[in-house]
Amino acid sequence: MKNRILALLLAALMLSTMTACSEKDTGETTADSTAVGEENNAAETEERIPTNLPQRDFNGHTFHVLTKGQFNAHWCSKDVYAEELTGEPINDAVFNRNAVVTETYNFSIEELWGTEANCTPFAKNAIQAGEDAYDLILNGSDTTPLITAGYLMDLQSIPYMDLSKPWYDQNANATLSIAGKLMVTSGELTIMDNNATWCIQFNKNLAADLQLPDLYELVKEGKWTLDVMHSYAENASIDLNGDGIHNEFDQWGASGEATNSMFYMMGAGVTNFEKDESDIPVLVAGTEKYVDAFQKGNAINGNFDLCLNVDYGSLRSQYTDVWGDCMDKAFSEGRVLFSCAGMNRVTLFRDMEADFGVLPMPKYDEAQAEYYSPVSMWCTSLISVPLTASEPERTGIIIEALSAESLYTLTPAYYDITLQGKAVRDEESAAMLDMIFASRIFDLGNMYLLGDVFNVPGWVAINGPDKLMSTLESKKGPAQTAIDTLVNAVTGN
Numbered sequence: 001m002k003n004r005i006l007a008l009l010l011a012a013l014m015l016s017t018m019t020a021c022s023e024k025d026t027g028e029t030t031a032d033s034t035a036v037g038e039e040n041n042a043a044e045t046e047e048r049i050p051t052n053l054p055q056r057d058f059n060g061h062t063f064h065v066l067t068k069g070q071f072n073a074h075w076c077s078k079d080v081y082a083e084e085l086t087g088e089p090i091n092d093a094v095f096n097r098n099a100v101v102t103e104t105y106n107f108s109i110e111e112l113w114g115t116e117a118n119c120t121p122f123a124k125n126a127i128q129a130g131e132d133a134y135d136l137i138l139n140g141s142d143t144t145p146l147i148t149a150g151y152l153m154d155l156q157s158i159p160y161m162d163l164s165k166p167w168y169d170q171n172a173n174a175t176l177s178i179a180g181k182l183m184v185t186s187g188e189l190t191i192m193d194n195n196a197t198w199c200i201q202f203n204k205n206l207a208a209d210l211q212l213p214d215l216y217e218l219v220k221e222g223k224w225t226l227d228v229m230h231s232y233a234e235n236a237s238i239d240l241n242g243d244g245i246h247n248e249f250d251q252w253g254a255s256g257e258a259t260n261s262m263f264y265m266m267g268a269g270v271t272n273f274e275k276d277e278s279d280i281p282v283l284v285a286g287t288e289k290y291v292d293a294f295q296k297g298n299a300i301n302g303n304f305d306l307c308l309n310v311d312y313g314s315l316r317s318q319y320t321d322v323w324g325d326c327m328d329k330a331f332s333e334g335r336v337l338f339s340c341a342g343m344n345r346v347t348l349f350r351d352m353e354a355d356f357g358v359l360p361m362p363k364y365d366e367a368q369a370e371y372y373s374p375v376s377m378w379c380t381s382l383i384s385v386p387l388t389a390s391e392p393e394r395t396g397i398i399i400e401a402l403s404a405e406s407l408y409t410l411t412p413a414y415y416d417i418t419l420q421g422k423a424v425r426d427e428e429s430a431a432m433l434d435m436i437f438a439s440r441i442f443d444l445g446n447m448y449l450l451g452d453v454f455n456v457p458g459w460v461a462i463n464g465p466d467k468l469m470s471t472l473e474s475k476k477g478p479a480q481t482a483i484d485t486l487v488n489a490v491t492g493n
Contacts, residue, residue, distance in 0.1 A: 058107040069113030081111040093413035138381040160396040167403040181490040184382040188406040192381035195344035204355040216428040226296040236337040256340040258311035258458030264297025266374035267361025273444040302461035377447040451479025
């Protein structure tokens with residue numbers, strides 16, 4: 001984590017030097033709001049990056065944040081509001097961050113939920129009614145209906161939000177923009193983007209029993225590939241009780257869900273859409289490498305003698321909480337070699353008896369220059385601002401201040417709670433975390449629901465690999481229609 005903070009600082013200082021001459025003079029008296037409060041212990045030796053925010057008194061304004069809430073036990077919101085200090089690292093970091101910023105600007109924060117994990121319908125109803133109900137919305141791909149309805153502000157137009165700063169994800173900024181507009185982005189304000197970053201968690205005991213080589217060294221040498229993972233996983237699957245039925249109570253080489261078919265492909269550097277010179281999405285699924293990457297990933301995720309896939313058969317219908325009661329249980333009991341899942345599993349597995357480690361998603365082959373870490377756009381939380389937010393300047397100042405403060409409070413706490421567990425308590429795994437978070441990749445189809453193309457590999461993995469190209473062909477028309485609708489919405493045409 002220390003290295004990551006230093007890297008962010010250096011990048012920002014270099015960027016500030018390059019852009020200082022082009023900054024607009026607003027005529028405002030400015031002050032670094034993040035200078036207020038004590039330095040976080042993890043970053044106390046570094047000089048803070050200036051926010052250049054103005055002094056303001058928001059006269060006790062209640063800053064309303066709409067989130068997914070607590071309805072999904074595995075993807076609940078816990079990075080917006082904390083009522084009191086409890087000794088839990090994330091809770092206390094959120095409390096301290098909020099205390100510093102709310103005191104500086106004289107406002108309070110209230111987190112609002114709907115009555116379901118998707119909070120978009122509540123935002124939509126309020127915006128349609130012209131109600132200034134929410135200052136900030138934190139949601140994932142479910143935000144798309146708000147974008148296509150023209151209900152969100154271009155974040156680039158909001159005063160005092162400096163999207164070039166390191167507390168915003170630059171990969172997200174570049175990938176998620178549409179026709180030069182940025183309606184959503186990701187950043188240090190939340191930890192949900194970290195939790196929603198996909199990786200491979202492996203059981204160290206099983207790896208030792210199978211006499212696997214040092215997997216960390218394999219990653220460092222650039223040799224951690226889909227073919228290698230497949231070969232190791234293949235040898236790990238065992239019918240433990242010898243009843244001739246390979247089910248969730250036996251041992252598996254891998255575990256996951258249908259969506260992982262596309263995430264394996266993204267780890268191989270393949271996405272469904274690219275963007276043209278006008279920043280417009282273009283469907284590129286179906287290339288030779290796309291098909292090859294699917295076949296490599298499907299050898300793992302679509303092999304139901306090797307992979308305990310939650311979407312194969314009737315697993316989902318057999319359990320009230322199929323992840324907590326079945327999938328996570330199989331891994332925590334040491335019966336799965338490789339678990340392909342979001343980083344949120346790392347904190348859930350911290351107390352398991354067996355040691356486990358964390359690896360990036362495997363490469364397509366050794367020639368691939370770097371590892372890529374897919375982000376689930378449904379599971380993450382993205383920053384967006386409704387058109388009905390009555391004072392964009394106030395909104396921009398608060399988002400910027402909270403985001404900047406999060407870099408020195410929430411981000412270190414997230415690393416701390418992850419590093420404290422058995423998962424990544426060694427230096428090798430800590431290096432893996434830095435690698436994973438530095439190489440995040442986003443798919444426009446996953447974010448903007450473009451013709452449901454993103455879900456094709458997972459559907460095909462369950463229903464028949466021979467249907468890949470015909471299914472893609474059937475999605476071309478709907479995908480283009482969705483692109484046109486999205487572009488028209490953000491450009492106002």
